[in-house]
Amino acid sequence: MEKILIIKEVNNQTLVITDDKEEIIVNEKPIKLIEKLCLINGSSLQGRTESFKYLTNTTQKACILIKDNILLMPTLSMYNSECVYILYNKVVWVKQDEHKTMVLFNNGFKASIDCGHRTIRKQLKRCDEFYEKLYKNR
Secondary structure, eight states: OTTEEEEEEETTEEEEEETTOOEEEESSOHHHHHHHHHHHTTSOHHHHHHHHHHHHTOOSSOOEEEETTEEEEESSOTTSTTOEEEEGGGEEEEEEETTEEEEEETTSOEEEESSOHHHHHHHHHHHHHHHHHHHHTO
C-alpha cells in the first residue's frame, strides 16, 4: 500500500487511487481499511491518532501515520463519509480551484478534492509539525 495517493469512500466501499493512477475498490469503508493498515504496521488507529494529537496539540482531523513514509491527511472527521485521505508525503502543491482544491502529487497526477484549500494547507502544516516533533524525539 505504499503506492497510495488518495483514499475515499464511494458507495460504502473504499476507492484507493495509486501512484500509477490505478483505481482500486476495496469492499469496506475507509476507516476499516486504515485500521487494518495501522495494525499490520505495528500500532492501532487509536494509538496513531492519539500520538498525532499529542505531538501537534490538535484535537480535530488527526493525520494518521501508517508507517514512516505513509502519513494520511483527512479532509474532514475520519467518521464523515465525505472525508478524503490524501498522502501527505507525495503532495507537491495545492491551489484553490473554484470551490474545490487542486492537489498535485510528485508523479504529476492532479486530483480535484472537494475541500477548501485552507483546510488542506493547514493539514500540510500539521504534518510538517508532526514529523518535526516525531523525529526530534527519537
